Amino acid sequence: MAQLKPIGAFTLLSVACLTIMVGCVIVPGLPSIAAALGVGPASSWLVTLPSLGVAVFGLAVGRLIERLGSRRALVIGLLLYGLLGYAAVWLRGYPAVLLDRFLLGGATAIVMSAGTTLISEFFDGEARLKMISRQGMAIELGGVVFLAIGGMLAGIGWQHPFLLYLVAWIFAAMVVTFVPHSPPSSGKVEPGATDSAPAMWDVYLAAACSMIVFFAAVILLPQKLADMGMGEVKIGYFLSFISLVAVGAAFVMPRFMDALGSMRTLMIAFSAYALGHVIFFAAGSFPLIVVAGMLVGCGFGFSIPLVNHLTIERSPVALRGRLLGYLSVAIFMGQFLSAFIEMLPLTRAGFFIVAALVAFMAFCLFAVRTRAAPVGVDEGRAGS
Structure with missing residues (x-):
């Protein structure tokens, strides 16, 4: 290549x-x-x-x-x-x-x-x-x-x-x-690649759930931090801090995937998301908020780069552009849907629990996928 x-x-x-x-x-x-x-x-x-x-x-x-x-x-x-x-x-x-x-x-x-x-x-x-x-x-x-x-x-x-x-x-x-x-195709056929579209539902679901949970934090946190006496400038700094944590998590994500496989890495991402939102719900002090922010940043950094990688790995070359287009739909539809969490008939603190439940259900799904994968098979390709 x-x-x-x-x-x-x-x-x-x-x-x-x-x-x-x-x-x-x-x-x-x-x-x-x-x-x-x-x-x-x-x-x-x-x-x-x-x-x-x-x-x-x-x-x-x-x-x-x-x-x-x-x-x-x-x-x-x-x-x-x-x-x-x-x-x-x-x-x-x-x-x-x-x-x-x-x-x-x-x-x-x-x-x-x-x-x-x-x-x-x-x-x-x-x-x-x-x-x-x-x-x-x-x-x-x-x-x-x-x-x-x-x-x-x-x-x-x-x-x-x-x-x-x-x-x-x-x-x-x-x-x-x-x-x-871009270089012409070398004619090599990747293992499992065909002209038909592979099963991608789990990857797209992971992408959508990740964005729902991450942007729920972005939407909900400013009001909680304001209630704790934090000004707009400091709130902006804290949201930037979460993004910086996500950068670091994305940097180390390949090591986790090599060691644990893709589905277990997604399990780590969604467990971090769930725990982070539970702490946001219960936290009354800023140090706990910082811990929760780090967990949410790790959830994003472990999940979004990974779903991009899985889409590429599973896609036949001829269909790669189309399947990546569908992935963009899942990612941004999740971001769009996150705004509707605030419309639920709940208290503001309850919104964090809803986001945690979304993350927990995603965690359970990938736990099941991990157990169902044949021994010695990378779970990332098991569903393809």
Whole structure:
């Protein structure tokens, strides 16, 4: 398999930052941005609608990648990402603004799926797993960096955070310059690969549950921390801390998978999620909140890079772009569904228990999958 130069690998990791950036760059200045765009009462939709757009358009993105090729699709997705992201500055009112944010989700789906497909084409085996773990680290680092820069730009003017979307055009130029056309297939057939789509339900379910539980914490924590007397700046720092923990967890995840297998690694991820949310529910002191935040960060870092890896490992080459597109649907649908936890007829503390139950049920599922896997077979491929 052809080797990608370090600058090309850096480019693909930079592209990965855009997936979580799509909503977070406007969060620090969300009230003023929503008011300026004429959608003040629906400010939260500016953050969540791109996730719904990814889920809807992700079903078709895989076929687009198959038709155009992953590199060309990525360039197109990046150009659309920058255009649609910044276009909101010139729009006013519910129909135009919300449609723009929804379509931005479609561009994000192209960027996410095509970028991961390119990684799968240039890397193989252990090198691919390490690259996927670095991609997970890049996604979380993107959240930390762009959230901080977005806050600084929002302090200058409500429209300035939207400039960050134009970074996608710089990345598009980098892809054209530093990422060559993907190498042709060597004709090797991976074990178990066929022209028919493998069973992927467990991977997609893991992705959706992980995002539901992780973003439930992101949504619920600010109010709990505010009730404990923490200001907005410190709350932002703490959410960034959780993301940094996820970066570290993604870094060590390949070692856990090599030692324990994929299903047991997912069990660790969801047990960390469940315990973290239980502590959030019961905690009355900040040190316990820190412990819970570390557990939730570990849950994300162990799960999301792993489901990307499992999708690539199970996918026949001809169907890889399509199946990665479906994975993007699962990931962002989970993020979108997390917002509905707050609509349940429960007290605010009870929402943490709901998130813990989701994580616990996922843990039980993968525990069953581990016991059902034949001895000596990697559970990650047992269902394929």
